[in-house]
Amino acid sequence: MIDYSLAAPEIFLTAAICVVLMVDAFLRAEQRRWTYTLSMLALVGTAICSALFGVDERLTTFTGSYVADPAGDVLKLFAYLIVALVFLYSRDYLEENGLFKGEFFVLGLLGLLGVMIIISGNNLLVLYLGLEVQSLSLYALIALNRESARSAESAMKYFVLGAIASGTLLYGISLLYGMTGTIELGPLAAQLAEPGGLNVPTVLALAFIVVGVAFKFGAVPFHMWIPDVYQGAPTPVALYVGSAPKIAAFALAWRVLVDGLGPLHVSWSDMLIVLCVLSLVIGNLLAIVQSNFKRMLGYSTISHVGFILMGFIAGTEDGIRFAMFYTIAYVLMATAAFGMILMLSRKGFEAENLEDFKGLNARSPWFAAVMLLIMFSMTGVPPLIGFYAKLVVLNSLLEVGLVWLAALGVVFAVIGAFYYLRVVWYMYFNEPVETAPLAPATDLRVAISANGLLLLALGIFPGALLNLVARVL
Amino acid sequence: MIPTILFYAFAAVLLVAAIGVITSRNPVYSALYLVFAFVQSAVLWLLIEAEFLAITLVLVYVGAVMVLFLFVVMMLDINVEQLRQGFTKYLPLGVVVALVVVIEIANVVWFRSEGRAFVTPDPYPAGYSNTKELGSVLYTDHVYAFEIAAVLLLLAIVAAITLTMRRRPGLKQQDIAKQVAVSAKDRVRIVKVESAKE
Numbered sequence: 091m092i093d094y095s096l097a098a099p100e101i102f103l104t105a106a107i108c109v110v111l112m113v114d115a116f117l118r119a120e121q122r123r124w125t126y127t128l129s130m131l132a133l134v135g136t137a138i139c140s141a142l143f144g145v146d147e148r149l150t151t152f153t154g155s156y157v158a159d160p161a162g163d164v165l166k167l168f169a170y171l172i173v174a175l176v177f178l179y180s181r182d183y184l185e186e187n188g189l190f191k192g193e194f195f196v197l198g199l200l201g202l203l204g205v206m207i208i209i210s211g212n213n214l215l216v217l218y219l220g221l222e223v224q225s226l227s228l229y230a231l232i233a234l235n236r237e238s239a240r241s242a243e244s245a246m247k248y249f250v251l252g253a254i255a256s257g258t259l260l261y262g263i264s265l266l267y268g269m270t271g272t273i274e275l276g277p278l279a280a281q282l283a284e285p286g287g288l289n290v291p292t293v294l295a296l297a298f299i300v301v302g303v304a305f306k307f308g309a310v311p312f313h314m315w316i317p318d319v320y321q322g323a324p325t326p327v328a329l330y331v332g333s334a335p336k337i338a339a340f341a342l343a344w345r346v347l348v349d350g351l352g353p354l355h356v357s358w359s360d361m362l363i364v365l366c367v368l369s370l371v372i373g374n375l376l377a378i379v380q381s382n383f384k385r386m387l388g389y390s391t392i393s394h395v396g397f398i399l400m401g402f403i404a405g406t407e408d409g410i411r412f413a414m415f416y417t418i419a420y421v422l423m424a425t426a427a428f429g430m431i432l433m434l435s436r437k438g439f440e441a442e443n444l445e446d447f448k449g450l451n452a453r454s455p456w457f458a459a460v461m462l463l464i465m466f467s468m469t470g471v472p473p474l475i476g477f478y479a480k481l482v483v484l485n486s487l488l489e490v491g492l493v494w495l496a497a498l499g500v501v502f503a504v505i506g507a508f509y510y511l512r513v514v515w516y517m518y519f520n521e522p523v524e525t526a527p528l529a530p531a532t533d534l535r536v537a538i539s540a541n542g543l544l545l546l547a548l549g550i551f552p553g554a555l556l557n558l559v560a561r562v563l
Numbered sequence: 564m565i566p567t568i569l570f571y572a573f574a575a576v577l578l579v580a581a582i583g584v585i586t587s588r589n590p591v592y593s594a595l596y597l598v599f600a601f602v603q604s605a606v607l608w609l610l611i612e613a614e615f616l617a618i619t620l621v622l623v624y625v626g627a628v629m630v631l632f633l634f635v636v637m638m639l640d641i642n643v644e645q646l647r648q649g650f651t652k653y654l655p656l657g658v659v660v661a662l663v664v665v666i667e668i669a670n671v672v673w674f675r676s677e678g679r680a681f682v683t684p685d686p687y688p689a690g691y692s693n694t695k696e697l698g699s700v701l702y703t704d705h706v707y708a709f710e711i712a713a714v715l716l717l718l719a720i721v722a723a724i725t726l727t728m729r730r731r732p733g734l735k736q737q738d739i740a741k742q743v744a745v746s747a748k749d750r751v752r753i754v755k756v757e758s759a760k761e
Contacts, residue, residue: 092706104714111721152707193725200718207711219711223718230722236729 093151096158098143099136099166100206106132107199114192122190126181129195130174133202137170150212154274157212160562161414165209165337168418172333172425173202178537179429180326182530186437189235189324197234198330201227205338211345214263214273221259221306224338225252228331232323244322248315251305255312259302265295275350283353293357299346300361306339307395310368317376320388325435325442328384329428332391333421340417343402348410355405362403363495369396370502377509384442386509387427390468393506394420397483400499404486411563412482415556419467419479419548426464426541433457433530433538441524447513449522457528458517460542467545469510470503474549482556570610577603590636598629612687615694 094101110132114125140163148159177195184190204224211217229252233245267273269291270281281287305312320328347358373393380386398420401413434441434450434457441447451458467476480503487496530538548555580603583596601624608617687693701709 097707108717153704155705155707191725193721196721197718197725200714200721203714213708215705215708216711219708219715223711223715226715226718226722230725233726236726 092153093149095143096145096149096151097156097210099139100203100210102139103132103136103199103203103206106135107196107203110192110199111196114196117192122192125192125195126177129177129199132199133170133174133177137167140166140170154276155213155216156210157275158210161559162209162341164558164562165341165414165418166206168421169202169205169209169334169337172337172421173198173330175425175429175537175541176326176330176333178534179329179425179432182534183326183432183435187235187324189326191234194231194234194326197227197231201231201330202334205334205341208338208345209341211341212275212349214266214275214278214346214350217342217345218256218260218263221302221338221342222256224335225256228335231327231330232319234327235324238322238324240322241324244315244318248319251315255302255305258298258305262295262298262302265291265298269295275345278350279352282351287353288357292354296351296354296357297361299351300358300365303339303343303346304365306335306342307398308339308392309365309395309399310372310392311365313369313372313392316391317380317385317388320391321382321385321442325384325428325431325440329425329432332387332424332428336391336417336421336424340398340414344410344414347402348405359403359405362399363492366396366399366403366495367498369393369399370498374502374506377506380509381444382442383431383444383447383513384428386444387424390506390509391420391424393502394468396502397480397499400483400487400495403492403495404483404490406486406490407563408489409483409486411559412479412486414563415559416479416483418555418559419475419545422541422548423464423467423476423545426460426538426545427468429538429541430457430461430464433534434528436526439524444513444516445523447516448520448524450517452522453525454528456539460539461517462514463542463545465510465513467549469507472549473546475545475552475555476549478549478552478556566610570607573603573606573610577607591633594629594633594636597632598625601625601629611684612691613693615697618694 110128113128117124144163145158150157201224204220207220207223208217211220229245229249232248233242235241270278272278308316319331369392373389377386377389398413398416401409431441467474470476470480484496484499577600580596580600584593587593601620605617605620
């Protein structure tokens with residue numbers, strides 16, 4: 091018997107997307123705000139569904155292809171929050187730049203649906219389909235601005251590379267199915283745990299799957315799309331690409347590698363170590379030479395992915411928890427950072443270069459302070475959340491005796507401090523180039539301040555989020 | 564006995580059609596040969612009682628994909644001579660790929676089956692419906708994946724419309740409502756022409 095109530099958030103969101111799509115088709119351009127309002131309501135409704143039908147234990151439905159568990163619920167709630175912030179931060183920018191279309195919101199919600207499907211996927215086929223739902227909406231979103239050749243170029247690059255990565259993942263899945271005869275994660279893990287589960291074809295399949303997951307994360311050497319997409323996409327889309335899909339990437343790695351391929355941890359942790367080291371080195375070193383802020387955030391994402399992977403490399407229960415903690419912390423930071431770019435931009439002007447942050451303190455001390463919090467948090471300065479996130483993943487590495495990798499992480503975190511602190515230097519110790527006053531809408535102002543302060547609050551009281559993660563996972 | 568004869572007959576036609584695909588000089592003939600090959604393989608599916616696959620192959624590949632393909636071939640002006648250039652250059656690589664494929668097939672068909680009899684699947688009892696079986700699995704065990712695939716199609720439609728539909732300035736379009744609502748005085752202007760004075 092199928093228990094539909096477990097999948098209530100997905101069912102509600104799908105229905106809501108159809109409503110938004112239909113209503114939007116009948117709205118005139120000047121009534122477009124209704125699409126925005128409806129999308130926000132859809133997110134609130136989905137969150138209510140998640141809260142009402144939340145579970146205390148691990149339950150599966152749809153003959154084992156859907157899993158509901160507390161950790162999944164928490165990840166989903168964060169995903170709703172992030173997408174709501176994305177819509178809020180993007181609204182004014184989209185209106186000013188003539189991109190305020192219903193499709194942005196519909197595709198954004200569909201992307202969220204993909205994220206949710208991945209979070210609750212309990213079978214390789216469903217995980218693959220969720221990944222496709224999510225990636226397809228991203229491809230279209232990146233190319234949303236048809237006037238921009240750069241957007242089209244980055245969308246094309248991402249599409250071609252993403253298609254190859256999906257193909258790779260699917261190839262791995264089909265090999266695994268051929269070896270074990272099942273695509274459901276639980277039975278798969280049981281089969282692989284038996285003696286003889288670790289053989290050459292399985293490891294081959296594993297390698298393909300790790301490539302697919304690494305591409306989703308944007309870990310080196312599968313990172314080529316990240317800087318181009320971050321720079322080429324319209325900034326609201328870059329914000330979207332940089333935030334919610336990271337939760338999906340974490341969920342994909344957690345479901346596939348830990349739930350499904352957990353018995354093969356010895357094999358995949360070695361692969362992840364290579365990805366992790368390369369991501370730390372390339373991400374941090376290339377971020378230093380960037381002059382475009384969006385591109386710099388792209389490379390900084392790559393280095394943060396290195397840290398998220400550390401939790402998986404440790405492979406302990408705590409390791410996975412801390413990877414989840416890091417993912418949530420990172421997504422909150424990235425959302426705030428891109429929100430800041432959107433707030434400083436206005437019609438015909440993109441605050442995407444590092445120089446555009448010059449003298450921000452003189453123009454608006456409060457926003458300079460919020461930006462300072464964001465940059466310090468990304469660097470990993472106590473008492474901000476970024477510090478605790480780094481601390482706990484490095485600690486989980488020490489527990490399994492990977493001291494050298496933890497040391498490498500610390501070294502590159504210090505190197506990474508350079509390019510974050512450069513932004514702070516620009517803000518406080520340079521004369522402003524731009525003198526236009528900053529006048530963002532009130533809700534935007536409140537949201538971004540709250541987002542920045544949340545980084546501080548969670549940094550001072552990291553126990554709140556840590557306990558939550560420890561309780562659910 | 565009769566199924567075996569049928570198999571060899573259709574397989575032979577299939578091979579001829581496949582050779583036709585790669586040897587015809589005209590791309591339209593190639594596409595038509597490919598349609599022919601698809602129909603033959605659909606019959607082979609039928610022979611092993613996979614009716615649903617057979618019908619899908621004809622409907623999807625012959626009905627949709629190949630028609631689209633023919634459209635493209637006819638619309639694009641493909642310069643066949645240009646395609647033929649470099650044939651000798653790529654020949655060694657082609658031969659190597661072909662050899663690898665032949666060895667692989669030989670490996671599977673011959674070496675691995677040595678000492679093992681080919682088993683023919685037991686025929687299904689009368690009244691067995693392949694389509695019904697597939698449907699019952701698709702709508703029960705895999706209903707979640709099936710629904711997600713439907714969402715994926717919706718998403719593809721939204722994405723395609725987002726990326727392609729735009730109003731170009733200066734595009735000549737008919738507005739039917741405007742045409743119907745038009746009145747005579749919008750279109751015809753009666754001008755009093757003064758008669759020329761002498």
